Amino acid sequence: MTRRRRRGEHKKYRDTYKRESRRFRSNKRGGWSMGLYRNTREGKVAGVCAGLADHWDIAHWVMRLIWVGGFLFTGTLALWVYLGAWVLLAPQPTRRSSDGGYETEPEYEEAEIEMEYDERHHDYRPRKVFRYSESGGVRLERARERLDAALRRVENMESYVTSRRYNLNKEFSQL
CATH class of the missing domain: 1.20.5 (Single alpha-helices involved in coiled-coils or other helix-helix interfaces)
Structure with a gap:
């Protein structure tokens, strides 16, 4: 009886793990519902700084400078945060173009991204945290x-x- 109960509990934990794992991968692919992706095309190492710079609408070199400053002040903590972001952020999605190459436009149809009206460009764009500087x-x-x-x-x-x-x-x- 105890063996069956253990097998049943193991199966329950395994099913829960699979469900949570699927939800994690889904959230990661969707940019965590905030449009957070790694920009591997313009990134230097893994694209984490470039992706965060795209999300916050700042220059890539500014984000890299912030990371270097964080590394100087916190030491390896900034390195661990970078590695964690590398694991948690999915690469920016791309579409396959008709000529066989890749387009760099993100697929907003798959990810549930909140859109907002940009007054300067008179167009709807993905909502970003620091849109107006x-x-x-x-x-x-x-x-x-x-x-x-x-x-x-x-x-x-x-x-x-x-x-x-x-x-x-x-x-x-x-x-």
Whole structure:
């Protein structure tokens, strides 16, 4: 009886391990639902720093400099963190192109990545933690400039519509 119970418990633990292992691999392939991937094409060692730089939208050399600073201040802790990130982060997914090569565009259809509207590029992009490096005042000033430009266009249209030239052009167009 105890042997059967042990076999049953072993099978239960093995099934739990398989389930957790599948979930871990799924989360890893999906970028941990945050778009976290290693950038192996632009990385120097394993692409961890390049992948984190892509995620936080900063230059790759800045992230490498941060890692070197971390290594100088913490010693081997930074090395262990890098190795852990190497294991935990999957390589950036690529698509197979029609000519047989690889495209570097990530597959956002497979991973559940939250999208946000980027005002500067007027397009939807994957949500990133540090998207805006400017302060709120700079962004407010940019919005104020855009509103002022729109107001100037409306004033110009209004002055044209109320001018004699508009009436003259209207008369010529009716001939």
